[in-house]
Amino acid sequence: MIVVIKSQTPASEIERIIQELSQYSATIEKVIGKDKVVIGLVGDTSVISPEHVQQISPFIEQVVRVKQPFKRVSLEYRYGEPSEVVVPTPNGPVTFGQNHPLIVVAGPCSVENEEMIVETAQVVKATGAQFLRGGAYKPRSSPYAFQGHGESALSLLATAREVTGLGIITEVMDTADLDKVAEVADVVQIGARNMQNFSLLKKAGATGKPILLKRGLSATIEEWLMAAEYILAAGNPNVILCERGIRSFDKQYTRNVLDLSVVPVLRGLTHLPIMIDPSHATGYSKFVPTMAKAAIAAGTDSLMIEVHPNPSKALSDGPQSLTPPDFVELMQELASLAQFFGRGTK
Amino acid sequence: MIVVIKSQTPASEIERIIQELSQYSATIEKVIGKDKVVIGLVGDTSVISPEHVQQISPFIEQVVRVKQPFKRVSLEYRYGEPSEVVVPTPNGPVTFGQNHPLIVVAGPCSVENEEMIVETAQVVKATGAQFLRGGAYKPRSSPYAFQGHGESALSLLATAREVTGLGIITEVMDTADLDKVAEVADVVQIGARNMQNFSLLKKAGATGKPILLKRGLSATIEEWLMAAEYILAAGNPNVILCERGIRSFDKQYTRNVLDLSVVPVLRGLTHLPIMIDPSHATGYSKFVPTMAKAAIAAGTDSLMIEVHPNPSKALSDGPQSLTPPDFVELMQELASLAQFFGRGTK
Amino acid sequence: MIVVIKSQTPASEIERIIQELSQYSATIEKVIGKDKVVIGLVGDTSVISPEHVQQISPFIEQVVRVKQPFKRVSLEYRYGEPSEVVVPTPNGPVTFGQNHPLIVVAGPCSVENEEMIVETAQVVKATGAQFLRGGAYKPRSSPYAFQGHGESALSLLATAREVTGLGIITEVMDTADLDKVAEVADVVQIGARNMQNFSLLKKAGATGKPILLKRGLSATIEEWLMAAEYILAAGNPNVILCERGIRSFDKQYTRNVLDLSVVPVLRGLTHLPIMIDPSHATGYSKFVPTMAKAAIAAGTDSLMIEVHPNPSKALSDGPQSLTPPDFVELMQELASLAQFFGRGTK
Amino acid sequence: MIVVIKSQTPASEIERIIQELSQYSATIEKVIGKDKVVIGLVGDTSVISPEHVQQISPFIEQVVRVKQPFKRVSLEYRYGEPSEVVVPTPNGPVTFGQNHPLIVVAGPCSVENEEMIVETAQVVKATGAQFLRGGAYKPRSSPYAFQGHGESALSLLATAREVTGLGIITEVMDTADLDKVAEVADVVQIGARNMQNFSLLKKAGATGKPILLKRGLSATIEEWLMAAEYILAAGNPNVILCERGIRSFDKQYTRNVLDLSVVPVLRGLTHLPIMIDPSHATGYSKFVPTMAKAAIAAGTDSLMIEVHPNPSKALSDGPQSLTPPDFVELMQELASLAQFFGRGTK
Known part of the structure; x- marks a missing residue:
């Protein structure tokens, strides 16, 4: 249930409303949007009873039940306003959001050694991409396949970050590694295979770090949003x-x-x-440029x-990786297309 | 197997080669591309033996085995050259093809009555769309649902064609109706549920009419191309x-x-x-504009x-239909995007 | 909607009720079960209004709305009584039904020649199996694969029928072949790829011949039952x-x-x-005996x-075919398991 | 690669062979089967080179490369002999294996309170079932759904074990909880959603406890076996x-x-x-008896x-749970069917 507060309501009145709402046995959250403050229960x-809540204050614009099983994640919870995830990076804050320029994250599947990761980062x-991705811990189907260099790879990512100022995105696979990963990563990735690793979701939610939540291989959209809800419910809106x-x-x-129709x-x-x-979606580098463009159009x-x-x-994952020259060329095309759609960097 | 003929080979020599090839027990087809003539076996x-074939003439550039299970449909069969499907319509010929402007087919799921189909056609x-779609025979899950107006709908499509000059695309569901449908339609549609109705494919191949072959709901790409191969094998390359x-x-x-990645x-x-x-892909009109744009980008x-x-x-299918004003607006956006990608109408 | 008639209602009263019901614009069908007569609308x-119908006669036990989208096919339509499909064969009538012994249909994928089909039939x-299967018209992914021997194969099936007295089950793929197939077949098969070939379903329904309707490769159970409804709606309950x-x-x-859980x-x-x-389900003969047993248990x-x-x-389909000795051995095991479940031949 | 040792080879010779094999940079494991000892590399x-290995000793019967990506899990790795997982329980050891009686694990989805779990255990x-299942940690789609009683539920399971002597099977979701769970559980369950939680697999492998590995919702059979390989590779063959x-x-x-065909x-x-x-497969208790029987037949x-x-x-999961009387009745039917297949308890 959300309680929408009228614009220009005095802060003290908002506090009073929150005070009043605390009589109910529900968790109360204040969501500050561009135009409106919304109080979530x-x-x-x-x-x-919504009618009862409505009577708490004349500054309450509307009381709405969120019908979706996901609450904090739902569009209604922010009264229709898209959220922004602002990530501080050495090069300055980067904002992910619907009314912001297109953000690009790029890099190798795995961090293999210092030279390759720093070179790629450069x-x-x-x-003009804003984030470097690179796996330290790799989920691999086979126990005999390369499993990532672990902690040492994390420190190589830190080096690449230092050299280039790029933000770092890397995956965590075990709740026991969360602190180590969160120390280096600007955004912590939870991979497709762990989308319903609920322990990991809860603990990732508790860190406060921005989380990149990949959709599970056969997760429905509702299951995906419920997984995100775990993170928000643990106090992390990013x-x-x-x-x-x-x-x-x-x-x-x-x-x-x-599945590009997930965007609309x-x-x-x-x-x-x-x-x-x-x-990862196509698995072959030759299909990546086309589908990247389609994603922007979507x-x-x-x-x-x-x-x-x-x-x-x-x-790992060589067949789906672009070479640096191909990536440079693609980025030019993407920039021009993003511009066309009003999502250019400037 | 394809036999690629050198550019500027005299026609008589090509005929001689074909003559020589007829010693093999294989069907022989001459495929005339922009730059090259290819003879398919x-x-x-x-x-x-390719070496043996090579010796038939010094004008043979190359002899290549097509490794795919689909032969005539394969890119190799035309030596890498995309084909064009040119459809004569009252407004003039319309060309479907990779190096041609984007073609748009629009219209209602079913032809309901003269007024609605003519109005929509207008x-x-x-x-600026080039084709009118509209179902006369409708595949419906339930025998109690509206099954299309059949023959009378075909004649309403003919009227809409006359009034607007648009080409007509409509579906055939039964081999027994093929002649009637082919008489009115400029492009005959074979629907998703009939993609592996092999009798229909063969007979549709025999008509020579351009065929729109929809992918089955769970057809692999290879199965889809093999279904197309049925039509080409029956003599219809369109x-x-x-x-x-x-x-x-x-x-x-x-x-x-x-599945937009089918394009690349x-x-x-x-x-x-x-x-x-x-x-049909999304099932809801609100998602159609976005996915249409993504399709162009793909x-x-x-x-x-x-x-x-x-x-x-x-x-039928109301929830996925755009209203005329929404369609008009979308077409303007699509035109501009097609232009961006060099696929504009002019 | 069904109107359940009380047991021992005089036939003339049932006719009177049907007469009265004909005032409504619905198709009326009399379904004669073991215990009850049911009139379907x-x-x-x-x-x-059910209440209104109820008042037509004191011999009406109950008036029930069928909520499922499939009507004639629904269990309610027969007031919970399983139907029997009785197929006359030279060896006598064979009954498919829940309270009857297990029926086995066996034979090759395709009819290849007289010797093989007669030998297999023997x-x-x-x-102790009751039916011979064998394809005359074969749905094949590739136009270049063996397509079945068509009409000549039908006459070989007729020979095998004559020699052994077995019933014949064979597939029809084209509405144009339906009469020819129905002449030889005791049960006409509609294959998985044609499960939503609605023209074929309607015409198969019109023949009156027992129809074997295979589930489509990705058909939901509801779609499958709706496909069956097409046949029943065309007047064929078998x-x-x-x-x-x-x-x-x-x-x-x-x-x-x-998907064995379809049974319950x-x-x-x-x-x-x-x-x-x-x-067809497993595609390999080595898995067939086990899954046949599981099917009986289901x-x-x-x-x-x-x-x-x-x-x-x-x-065609060699890898999934049992050899005659393996089949003989399997049939003994199946007979004993059927016996265990009270479905033995006697 | 496996090295099959001839029957009745002296133990000292086997040790010598292992010694010799340790020159290769591969992990060496001795697998002691009923008839044969196999040394896995x-x-x-x-x-x-297999030929080279062969020459190490005349007591080597055969050297075989395991072609599957899963090695220790493969049938070849035990030279075709099924393995047995013997679980000590208060009522005595229970053996899971192909040549052993059918084992039944039953109980509620979640441990709710002492009374219900003890009552159910009784x-x-x-x-005659051998194991009690019951969730202490529950993977739930929604963060707002009941998440299991955690540690306190573990101690209730311990009570139920004490009272009835049944073995306990319960799920672990977080590597951090593994020790606690392994203390109470006789078999530790890794759930479908965690099948590719590779950190959990590795650590579960390190405990040595028998592991029940559920197949992921859309895991291929190969992926499932590779997940099991993670556990075996960590030293746990159970x-x-x-x-x-x-x-x-x-x-x-x-x-x-x-998917019952996984059995064969x-x-x-x-x-x-x-x-x-x-x-879990069907989700409805009314389908459970039938599918349990089909599973035995498979x-x-x-x-x-x-x-x-x-x-x-x-x-949680009420709709799929049998009542005690229904379960008692089912167990009688299952016992008789298991007997039929030579898998009876005695």
């Missing part, structure tokens, strides 16, 4: 939703099916910003693209 | 492939998942032109969009 | 539903996923008898099993 | 594979699709024992069945 609100920086392809009956030519669908359901990852707020200095020698 | 060509015409959404585990917010995938596999139908050659003068009263 | 019955006969595996994300070890699910939804085809009324005298040389 | 064995015990339904396009009548498929791929969970080694003293008041 989460819990068993079925017993609370390419990424030069193209979640970015990343579509990376879903599993289908046809894996012959692409690894997954990129999510716009009607949630205030959270959206990222599209065409690299309205994504950000893109995640794999780049590797030498894809054929990559320790 | 289809059948059990495993017994034919709106469609006014926006096939357009239409993606209209595939079935997934999540039907809560969209009817199907629009098909580009590497086949010479046939591509159409995207965001209306590189589609054409779009199919449902428009109905009064969606809430439509006899 | 199909059409727009939303305007008919093996099938010897094991439909057997055959599950043959559905499409999933994993095709590495089996071609499809055999269908029992709660429809009165129609059920068949399970473990051969309660199927019948099984369809592929047998070929020489699977490695079969023109 | 896991790692980059592509550089090791019913379970009385029917893994039971549990199929609990996969995600499909049709969720109208069942929650998931029970797994028999050809792995030595590990198999469990089937018809409760050859499962064990069943997991949800039972709740009062399903309509269950805190």
Whole structure:
């Protein structure tokens, strides 16, 4: 249930309303939007009468029940206003959000060594992208495959950050590693296979760090939003939703099916910003440029693209990684298309 | 197997080569491309030695085995050159193809009566779209649902064609109706549910009419191309492939998942032109504009969009139909985006 | 809507009730069950008041609205009584139904020549199976694959029928072939790819021949029952539903996923008898015996099993065909299991 | 790569062979089967020549490369011999395995309070089932749904174990809880959503406790076996594979699709024992008895069945839970069917 406060209501009156609302056995949250303040009540609100709440103050504009099973994540919870996830990086704050320029995250699947990650970071920086991605802990189907360099890779990411000023996005796989990862990462990624690792979601929510939540391989949109709700419910509103392809009956030519219609669908359901990852979705670098453009046309707020200095020698996911020259060329095309859609960097 | 003929080979020599090739027990086809003539041999060509064929003439540039299970449909079969499907319409010939402007097909799910179909056709015409779609025979899950007006609807389509000069695209469901449909339609549609109705494919191939082949709800890309191969094998090279959404585990917010990555995938596999139908794919008109734009960015050659003068009263598929004003607005946006991608009408 | 007539109501009163009901604009059908007569009204019955109907006669026990979108196919339509499909064969009538012994249909994918089909039929006969299956018209993904011998294969099936007295089940793919197929077949099969070939369903419904309706590769249970409804709505109540595996994300070890839970699910939804085809479902003969047993434990009324005298040389679907000795052995095991479940032949 | 040792080879010679093999950079494991000892080499064995290994000793029967990506889990790794997972319980050791009686695990979705869990345990015990299941930590889609009573539930499970002597199976969701769970559980469950939580798999492997590994909702069979390989690679050979339904396009009548063909498929791929969970697979108690029987016919080694003293008041998964009387009745039917298949308790 949300209580929408009229514009220009005195702060003291808002506090008084919150005071009054605390009589109900529900968690109370103040959401400060551009135009409006909204007070959210989460819990068993079925017993609370909207009419009764309405009478608390003449400064209450409206009392609305959120009908979706996801509450804090729902668009209604912010009274229709998209949220912004602002990430401080050495190069300055970067904002993910619907009314902001397109953000690009790029880098290799795994951090392999200092030279490759710093070199890649420099390419990424030069193209105008804002974040470096790179795996320290890698979820691999086989226990015998390269599992990531772990802590040492984290410190290489820190070096790349220092050298380029880029923000860092890297994945956490175990609640036990969360602190270490959060220390280096500007955005902590929860991967597709862990989308319903609820322990990890709760603890990630408790860190306060921005979280990139990838959609599970066969997660419904509702399940995805409920997973995000776990993070928000734990007190962390900084979640970015990343579509990376879903599993289908046809894996012959692409690894997954990129479900681009999530962009307009999510716009009607949630205030959270959206990222599209065409690299994991298609699994082949030759399809990445086209699908990155389609993602921009679909309205994504950000893109995640794999780049590797030498894809054929990559320790993981080589076939889906662009070479630096191809990435540079793509970034020019993307910039021009983003401009067309009013999402240019300047 | 294809035999690529050198540029500027005398016609008589090509005929001689074909003559020589007729010793093999394979079907022989001459494919005339922009730059090259290619002679296709289809059948059990495993017994034919490429080296042997090469020796037939010094004008043979190359002899290549087509490794794909689809032969005539494969990109190799035209030596990498995209094909064009040219459809004569009262307003002049319209060309579907990769190096041509974006083609738009629009109209209602079903032809309901003369007024609605002519009115819609006029709106469609006014926006610059080239084809009117409208169902005379409707595949419906329920035997008790509206099944289309059949033959009388065909004659209403003929009227709309006369009034507006638009080309007509309508679906055939039964081999017994093929002649009647082909008489009125400029492009005959084979629907998703009939994609592997092999009898229909063969007979549609025999008509010579351009065929719009929709992808089955859970058809793999290879199965889809093999279905197209049935039509080409029956002697009809004029096939357009239409993606209209595939079935997934999540039907809560969209009817199907629009698999846009088919565009770059098909580009590497086949010479046939591509159409995207965001209306059936998403099932809701509010998602259609966004996905139409994404389809253009993905590189589609054409779009199919449902428009109905009064969606809430439509006899079928109302929720996915745009109103005329929304369609007019969308067409302006699409024109500008097509222009951006070099696929503008002029 | 159904009108349940009390037991021992005089026939003349039933006729009077039907007479009275004909005032409504709905199709009226008399369904004679073991215990009860039920009068079905199909059409727009939303305007008919059950209370009003009830007053027509004191012999009316109950008036019930069928809430399912499928009407004639629904279990309610027969007031909970399973239907029987009785098929006359040279060896005598065979009954498919829930309270009857397990029926087995066996034979090769395709009819290849007289010797193989007669030889196989004799093996099938010897094991106690009641029907011979064999394809004359074959739906094949590739136009270059063996398409079945067509009419000549039909006459070979007729020969096998004459020699063994077995009933014949064979597939029809084109409305144009329906009469020819129905002449030879005791049960006409509509294949998975044609499950929503609505023209074929309607015309198959008009023949009156028992129809075996295979579930589409990605058809929901509701869509499947709606497809059956097309046949019943066309006047043919003799439909057997055959599950043959559905499409999933994993095709590495089996071609499809055999969805055995359809058996208990269908029992709660429809009165129609059920068949399970473990051969097409799994795609490998080594899995067929196990899944045939599981199907019996799940309660199927019948099984369809592929047998070929020489699977490695079969023109189609060899890998999923049992050899005659393996089939003979399996039939003994199945007989004993059917006995355990009270479905033995006697 | 496996090195099969001839029967009756002296122990000292086996040790000598192992000694010799330690020159290769591969992990060496001795697998003691009923008839044979097999020495497994896991790692980059592509550089090791089988011929060279063969020459180490005349007591080496055969040297075989394991071609599957899963090694320790593969059937070849035990030279075709099924493994047994023996679980000590207060009532004595219970053996899961292909040549052993059917094992039944039953209990509620969640441990709700002492009375209900002890009462249920007593019913379970009385029917002859060997294990009590019950969730202390519950993976729930919604953060606002009941999450399990955690540690206090673990101690209630310990009580139920003490009272009845049944073994306990309960789920772990977080690596941080593993020790606590392993202290109470006789078998530790890793749930479907965590099947590719690789950190959890590794740490579960390190405990040595028997692990029940549920198949992910859209995990391929290969991915599932690779997940099991993580546990074996961490030194724990005691893994039971549990199929609990996969995600499909049709969720109208069942929650998931029970993929029973995994039983014969797994028999050809792995030595590990198999469990089937018809409760989660179908999602409705009315379908559980039928699918439990089908699972036995398919050859499962064990069943997991949800039972709740009062399903309509269950805190989670009520609709799929059997009542105690229904469970008692089912167990009698299952016992008789298991007997039929030679899998009776005695």
